[in-house]
Amino acid sequence: MPETSRKKILVVDDESDVADLVAYHLKANGFAVETVNDPTRSIGLARSFIPDLVILDVMMPEINGIQICRMLRADPKLKQVPVIFLTAKVEENDRIQGLENGADDYICKPFSTKELVLRVQNILRRTTERPIDAPPKLITGGIELDIERHEVKINEEVVELTATEFKLLHLLMERRGRVQTREHLLINVWNYETEIETRTVDTHVRRLREKLGDEAEWIETIRGVGYRMAERRAQESSA
Structure with missing residues (x-):
């Protein structure tokens, strides 16, 4: 094969x-x-x-x-x-x-x-694999995710993410503006189709936010549901 x-x-x-x-x-x-x-x-x-x-x-x-x-x-x-x-x-x-x-x-x-x-x-x-029509890079604010190089930059500085953190960020950026439930994230990031505690998602989001620094606010918590990559920064939305 x-x-x-x-x-x-x-x-x-x-x-x-x-x-x-x-x-x-x-x-x-x-x-x-x-x-x-x-x-x-x-x-x-x-x-x-x-x-x-x-x-x-x-x-x-x-x-x-x-x-x-x-x-x-x-x-x-x-x-x-x-x-x-x-x-x-x-x-x-x-x-x-x-x-x-x-x-x-x-x-x-x-x-x-x-x-x-x-x-x-x-x-x-x-x-x-990457879909033929998928962009080689995803950009949200100061976050730049390079799919082909498997690299993430925050305001032009490379940030080291684990493979799981990279996949989690990739999914949120790719589906920006859409709420991703914890169960959906478990299936698509961890490939889990069975019922397990969703706190592992919260743990990884917390670690990812720590690494994103000032850009962490792009990841919004939707209480009781999951997470979403915001379409606008919080201060822009309230302006």
């Missing part, structure tokens, strides 16, 4: 049988796959392999998946790489913690290999 043959996936799981099973099905669908069972080697391998996506177990000895995900997000070369948590931790708070720590998706064990492959394909499609 030429669409996925160039995509590289890193699988990190201390259970070799799980890692091998995942790798087998990903390779069968045209992906290049590297596996690692020792979590302490995961970051080093990721830096040399430079994957397009990482599948990461959570409960591992010495260093857990949450910690590895944080290190990926702190690495300049890896911070934009999508992460899927594949774990036996199935409680709602576990899923929320995973999403709040930068994961793009969360799949519970036992899992369907077919569903896993589809989720990998969907995430890679979202992060690499």
